[in-house]
Amino acid sequence: GQQVMQIPQYQHVQEGEDFTTYCNSSTTLSNIQWYKQRPGGHPVFLIQLVKSGEVKKQKRLTFQFGEAKKNSSLHITATQTTDVGTYFCAGYQYSGAGSYQLTFGKGTKLSVIP
Amino acid sequence: DTEVTQTPKHLVMGMTNKKSLKCEQHMGHRAMYWYKQKAKKPPELMFVYSYEKLSINESVPSRFSPECPNSSLLNLHLHALQPEDSALYLCASSQDQGGSSYNEQFFGPGTRLTVL
Numbered sequence: 001g002q003q004v005m006q007i008p009q010y011q012h013v014q015e016g017e018d019f020t021t022y023c024n025s026s027t028t029l030s031n032i033q034w035y036k037q038r039p040g041g042h043p044v045f046l047i048q049l050v051k052s053g054e055v056k057k058q059k060r061l062t063f064q065f066g067e068a069k070k071n072s073s074l075h076i077t078a079t080q081t082t083d084v085g086t087y088f089c090a091g092y093q094y095s096g097a098g099s100y101q102l103t104f105g106k107g108t109k110l111s112v113i114p
Numbered sequence: 115d116t117e118v119t120q121t122p123k124h125l126v127m128g129m130t131n132k133k134s135l136k137c138e139q140h141m142g143h144r145a146m147y148w149y150k151q152k153a154k155k156p157p158e159l160m161f162v163y164s165y166e167k168l169s170i171n172e173s174v175p176s177r178f179s180p181e182c183p184n185s186s187l188l189n190l191h192l193h194a195l196q197p198e199d200s201a202l203y204l205c206a207s208s209q210d211q212g213g214s215s216y217n218e219q220f221f222g223p224g225t226r227l228t229v230l
Contacts, residue, residue: 033218033219042222042224043204043219088156088157092217099164101159101170102219104158105156106155107155
């Protein structure tokens with residue numbers, strides 16, 4: 001079945017430093033989504049990437065989708081304490097009979113030291 | 115209304131109890147999901163309903179029984195659970211189950227289940 005690997009598992013940064021998390025799939029993805037889960041909270045959708053080589057920005061967050069549609073990254077510039085949480089990538093893959101299935105990476109837990 | 119609601123927020127049950135988790139959305143979404151999330155782990159897909167029909171069952175034990183009474187509601191019936199079933203149970207919905215269209219999943223706040 002589809003596997004989505006995500007690294008690093010944990011990242012501790014000083015406030016103001018940059019942060020990057022990487023995602024790799026064993027198979028080609030239809031698209032990839034990114035979610036953020038705050039401590040004690042639930043996953044909240046951030047963005048979806050669909051096209052090969054796509055790059056999208058949301059303020060300090062930059063999302064990339066690889067040319068082969070097998071890898072993706074999320075980069076946060078100048079982290080703030082509000083960025084704390086676990087960032088999950090989730091890959092959509094066709095699972096047959098007209099259905100698609102979302103498989104989550106293990107997540108990267110970001111801690112920001114003020 | 116872009117909210118998925120779940121009840122109860124917390125549930126403690128014994129191994130012989132029968133209980134149900136409830137999920138509701140009023141966004142007109144036609145796909146609804148149950149996920150199980152253990153501490154420090156990603157959400158793990160359990161069931162998917164598409165247009166009120168069960169489309170994916172990820173080999174979940176029969177002590178978990180999903181039900182979709184209508185397009186807005188999703189239940190998860192629990193019976194004879196084990197302590198290792200203690201986890202956060204998340205419900206989510208999306209426009210449909212297609213992977214090529216814009217199809218973000220909206221998650222509810224979850225039910226934190228403890229099985230004694």
